[in-house]
Amino acid sequence: MSAQTLYDKLWNSHLVRQDADGTALIYIDRQLVHEVTSPQAFEGLRLAKRKPWRIASMLAVPDHNVPTTNRAAGIADPVSRIQVETLDANCAEFGITEFKMGDIRQGVVHVIGPEQGATLPGMTVVCGDSHTSTHGAFAALAHGIGTSEVEHVMATQCLVAKKSKAMEVRVEGVLGLGVAAKDIALAVIGQIGTAGGTGYAIEFTGSTVRALSMEGRMTLCNMAIEAGARAGMIAADDTTFDYLKGRPFAPQGEMWDKAVAEWRNLHSDAGAVFDATVSLDAARIRPQVTWGTSPEMVVTIDGCVPDPATLSADQREGAERALVYMGLKANTPISEISIDKVFIGSCTNGRIEDMRAAAAVAKGKKIAANVMLAMVVPGSGLVKAQAEQEGLDKIFIEAGFEWRDPGCSMCLAMNDDKLAAGERCASTSNRNFEGRQGQGGRTHLVSPEMAAAAAIAGHFVDVSKF
């Protein structure tokens, strides 16, 4: 057999059937469910009198609408509350495992899947959420789907799909001081653009990727969708297995050994051919800060807001519009942009390592007077508990940060955590679209280290010199 990419292996091992035109049915091992994109799917099942095909493949959690303070009081917004209650009712009706709001295992869906070992190498993983690409960090084929497809997977355990092209994003070398997985992700998007990966499944390879922790790998795969690729993935290795061993949903004992032996094949074979390859030199990646309203509008901390006049004709209009929205002038040094709020959290950067990285920067310091709110939102109840065990909560609180309960929070501002019009935020989330963090809000995407440093300085600052 010819050399296969990791994507080939994952695709082939889940192919139920394929028509002559390439339309295929792919078997799905794991479906993660949250409250926003599932109610219409459950309703569809009921209307058609269909039952979920394999209940054990599903794991549900409310995350988008949950409050991050005063949980005991419940959800104040009645519309949000109904959505979460609808998930609870649907899970109860169909017998689906759900980590409810009061459960310590509750958190952002893409944090809790891996944390529980519910995401395993070699799996196909779907969720009605575009950041499902996160789970590809475990050598899984994972991507976001729409609500109709959520219903389809519930009813048939399969997805109608066509095989994507495969892209290799190779990163070689050692990352510099203060440079994180988030910076790699933003540098890739800066290089290939937000549509650069459209039609592709991306595999991240190279020595830099191999040296990343699972948390870092998840950050990288999480942002694959911001490069346009529905799926991002990374080969399985000892880092993967060490992370998963002993987790509640992971195989145990003899079964674990058998699984690991199988998982060791989950890498691209030597000589496997990709449809496209992109290379980055880790040593040249600097801390990144977005300046506009698309993740591809990104420069390094040493850079300046670009002058639209110097951009190509097809980029100029978008850049001009972005500068107006962002309230920025061309050629302003990034380090001179002052901020009003800081958000550390999300499925991109809400894991324990992110908490540690931000706390290391904040330790013994105070947030700047001009920063009206700096919030840290752990990705799950278990991340929160772990951070508290390590004393990170105290470091944040002493520095003036708010230490919140887990959820999606201000990544997309479906709960009460949002920016007011004109407010400028250093955010560890994944999208800087207009209105994403609140109507008129201005988002700058950065790593947790860079967000913490910006909170202390009151403006963007090079964390490697901080």
Add this chain to the structure above:
Amino acid sequence: MDKFTLLNGLVMPMDRANVDTDAIIPKQFLKSIKRSGFGPNAFDEWRYLDHGEPGMDNSKRAINPEFVLNQPRYQGAQILLARENFGCGSSREHAPWALEDCGFRVIIAPSFADIFFNNCFKNGLLPIRLDATQVDGLFKAVEAHIGYRLVIDLEKQTISTPDGTVYPFEVDAFRKHCLLNGLDDIGLTLQYVDEIATFEARHRAAQPWL
């Protein structure tokens, strides 16, 4: 799902690249547990001058007269002409639901984000990828002619302009079949229930930890 065969529709241009699904339907409207009623909040932040929340009477809100959706000449448009990477970002199917609820049945753009593209077909919306120069030409034509319409023939896979130009377009054979006949994907897949069950038994025997 409604069938899609032939459409003779008014065209509305949206001349900006990277229109994301957060812009198409802002997050506060995603709290609905229904599939319908998103139309009045499509492009909410661009369309109205105030901040929209679920439950508001949208007919009483101040509209942004500059925004294309509010311009009298485009009322009743069924074809949305767009730029590169339309529908990027969030996987929310509320975006095609909102567009469909606004009356759109076709979106023409040089490129679409993958998840959005896929979601359209599930809702009787036909997304058409057309060469960037052809899209550019259509933008100029729409701008120049009030009441500019196009005829979309899915069976023949053609777009016909008023001056008689015909642009062929590509569409996946399976998607075309589903749209032409208004077929439900789930019903089609369940024809293969035995194949799925056989696959599943083999797959789980080989990897019992799944």
